[in-house]
Amino acid sequence: xxxxxxxxxxxxxxxxxxxxxxxxxxxxxxxxxxxxxxxxxxxxxxxxxxxxxxxxxxxxxxxxxxxxxxxxxxxxxxxxxxxxxxxxxxxxxxxxxxxxxxxxxxxxxxxxxxxxxxxxxxxxxxxxxxxxxxxxxxxxxxxxxxxxxxxxxxxxxxxxxxxxxxxxxxxxxxxxxxxxxxxxxxxxxxxxxxxxxxxxxxxxxxxxxxxxxxxxxxxxxxxxxxxxxxxxxxxxxxxxxxxxxxxxxxxxxxxxxxxxxxxxxxxxxxxxxxxxxxxxxxxxxxxxxxxxxxxxxxxxxxxxxxxxxxxxxxxxxxxxxxxxxxxxxxxxxxxxxxxxxxxxxxxxxxxxxxxxxxxxxxxxxxxxxxxxxxxxxxxxxxxxxxxxxxxxxxxxxxxxxxxxxxxxxxxxxxxxxxxxxxxxxxxxxxxxxxxxxxxxxxxxxxxxxxxxxxxxxxxxxxxxxxxxxxxxxxxxxxxxxxxxxxxxxxxxxxxxxxxxxxxxxxxxxxxxxxxxxxxxxxxxxxxxxxxxxxxxxxxxxxxxxxxxx
RNA sequence: GUGCCUGUAGCUUAAUGGAUAAAGCACCGGCCUCCGGAGCCGAAGAGUGGAGGUUCGAAUCCUCUCAGGCACGCCA
Numbered sequence: 001x002x003x004x005x006x007x008x009x010x011x012x013x014x015x016x017x018x019x020x021x022x023x024x025x026x027x028x029x030x031x032x033x034x035x036x037x038x039x040x041x042x043x044x045x046x047x048x049x050x051x052x053x054x055x056x057x058x059x060x061x062x063x064x065x066x067x068x069x070x071x072x073x074x075x076x077x078x079x080x081x082x083x084x085x086x087x088x089x090x091x092x093x094x095x096x097x098x099x100x101x102x103x104x105x106x107x108x109x110x111x112x113x114x115x116x117x118x119x120x121x122x123x124x125x126x127x128x129x130x131x132x133x134x135x136x137x138x139x140x141x142x143x144x145x146x147x148x149x150x151x152x153x154x155x156x157x158x159x160x161x162x163x164x165x166x167x168x169x170x171x172x173x174x175x176x177x178x179x180x181x182x183x184x185x186x187x188x189x190x191x192x193x194x195x196x197x198x199x200x201x202x203x204x205x206x207x208x209x210x211x212x213x214x215x216x217x218x219x220x221x222x223x224x225x226x227x228x229x230x231x232x233x234x235x236x237x238x239x240x241x242x243x244x245x246x247x248x249x250x251x252x253x254x255x256x257x258x259x260x261x262x263x264x265x266x267x268x269x270x271x272x273x274x275x276x277x278x279x280x281x282x283x284x285x286x287x288x289x290x291x292x293x294x295x296x297x298x299x300x301x302x303x304x305x306x307x308x309x310x311x312x313x314x315x316x317x318x319x320x321x322x323x324x325x326x327x328x329x330x331x332x333x334x335x336x337x338x339x340x341x342x343x344x345x346x347x348x349x350x351x352x353x354x355x356x357x358x359x360x361x362x363x364x365x366x367x368x369x370x371x372x373x374x375x376x377x378x379x380x381x382x383x384x385x386x387x388x389x390x391x392x393x394x395x396x397x398x399x400x401x402x403x404x405x406x407x408x409x410x411x412x413x414x415x416x417x418x419x420x421x422x423x424x425x426x427x428x429x430x431x432x433x434x435x436x437x438x439x440x441x442x443x444x445x446x447x448x449x450x451x452x453x454x455x456x457x458x459x460x461x462x463x464x465x466x467x468x469x470x471x472x473x474x475x476x477x478x479x480x481x482x483x484x485x486x487x488x489x490x491x492x493x494x495x496x497x498x499x500x501x502x503x504x505x506x507x508x509x510x511x512x513x514x515x516x517x518x519x520x521x522x523x524x525x526x527x528x529x530x531x532x533x534x535x536x537x538x539x540x541x542x543x544x545x546x547x548x549x
Numbered sequence: 550g551u552g553c554c555u556g557u558a559g560c561u562u563a564a565u566g567g568a569u570a571a572a573g574c575a576c577c578g579g580c581c582u583c584c585g586g587a588g589c590c591g592a593a594g595a596g597u598g599g600a601g602g603u604u605c606g607a608a609u610c611c612u613c614u615c616a617g618g619c620a621c622g623c624c625a
Binding site: 028032037043049080081082164165168170280281293298301306310331332333335337358360401402409411423426429432436437438439441443481496504507508510511512513 | 551552553554555561562563564565566567568569570571572573580583584585587588589590605606617618619620621622623624625
């Protein structure tokens with residue numbers, strides 16, 4: 001059990017014993033704003049003051065007297081009504097030892113044991129390349145999945161391929177136009193030409209592979225073949241991009257696989273629940289019943305399913321595959337969350353089974369100028385260009401440096417050229433320094449301890465050393481919070497503060513000192529632990545841990 | 550016009566309704582005879598766009614307002 005929940009329970013026990021009525025969930029235990037204020041604090045006396053009509057300080061003193069936990073050495077009631085808690089040295093050493101033995105297990109929990117989760121992200125339309133805008137979804141979804149796995153969930157990553165839409169059709173028609181022109185049999189251009197140079201390239205690639213075989217086919221058949229070719233080409237390119245971004249999906253789920261009656265069946269179920277009505281030749285989902293401003297079309301008057309119906313069917317399918325819940329990572333331009341939730345509710349699912357994470361747009365800056373992008377105008381920067389320019393580590397770190405709901409300003413000049421202003425170097429440098437210290441220790445023939453039994457931990461008593469130990473102790477709580485709030489950017493923050501603690505320790509405590517060999521060993525063990533913890537945290541956000549820089 | 554998101558130090562950003570709003574960058578002042586100075590320590594700098602309200606307590610919740618972004622198709 002996490003230490004914070006333990007403190008809450010202990011406090012609740014005291015209130016029960018005293019006959020003070022306060023629900024467990026109203027007991028606030030939080031990290032104080034400043035390190036001098038301890039490792040945890042509670043505002044319980046403030047909450048009780050009004051009910052009991054007593055001074056907060058008196059209540060605080062009374063609670064402090066009753067409070068006893070082996071992990072807590074000092075319980076400090078304060079005149080303003082707070083109670084501060086300080087970890088005991090024994091607890092700090094216990095955490096240190098667990099971290100050293102199994103770093104990943106140390107920061108994980110069994111919260112989600114036995115539960116299956118599907119994280120769906122990116123799912124970009126396969127009619128164009130991944131861009132820096134929809135690319136933001138990739139590290140967010142991947143890190144959320146990593147965090148869920150850390151909390152014990154069995155987690156799969158899935159990419160939904162929208163291969164049945166009008167956009168795919170439009171792309172195919174444009175490719176057809178270019179292909180026929182290339183084959184000296186020009187046809188009139190489609191009403192709407194798909195933008196982007198890659199469209200014409202697709203036509204040429206097809207001809208290179210298949211020759212002039214298109215000419216022998218009827219128009220519809222030719223367009224269909226070009227569609228298959230174009231989509232599979234774009235998808236394999238996206239796979240390559242994501243691969244270089246160190247992101248791997250367990251499954252790539254094509255919408256077409258639902259077009260075997262499953263979508264129709266989903267529609268019938270909704271209809272049977274009385275939330276569908278025929279109007280003007282189309283079938284509408286009566287979302288106004290749920291408070292929507294207007295109803296939504298499910299089946300168009302031409303008989304084709306809308307994107308919404310397809311997505312409803314897809315989510316039904318996901319939940320029927322046995323996942324306890326789904327996490328969807330969506331761009332802010334996706335606006336059908338509520339209709340989707342209402343539909344799932346109508347189909348008998350619980351609304352909590354769909355958790356959506358919305359992220360805002362990305363603004364790119366170069367030379368202090370915003371780089372304007374517009375996908376419909378065919379003017380955008382691809383994820384591939386970003387990867388080539390700044391590399392996957394910096395890209396992932398910057399993508400995760402703001403909360404999802406904030407617009408992200410991505411400064412290419414700072415990100416590239418290994419500019420030290422980029423926070424990723426601060427963190428990776430900490431890791432490199434750890435490695436450097438170990439190399440130095442070996443160079444002067446000091447045996448590097450591997451187990452805590454080999455050293456005298458009580459030699460670690462400098463404030464900077466204790467600060468690192470306290471950070472170790474709190475780390476599982478920080479990650480639990482990042483996971484439960486589906487906020488991957490908190491991990492980059494946790495990395496920053498740990499790196500900061502390490503750099504301070506490094507400046508204040510010289511590790512290698514041949515005149516104090518026992519203390520050197522204790523400090524080396526601390527360095528090794530930091531290195532291990534950083535390495536696990538880096539893997540959570542998918543960045544590399546460099547031995548040297 | 551309607552809906553959603555966002556306005557915090559010169560800049561980029563933190564802050565599960567709680568303590569004197571926290572960091573980094575830039576600026577200023579210190580720190581390498583010693584494990585990588587891509588670092589550390591210190592100083593200065595905001596009362597959270599504005600106005601009300603709820604609360605013992607608000608950057609956080611509510612109302613109004615100003616500013617920016619996105620979405621508002623029988624597109625996906």
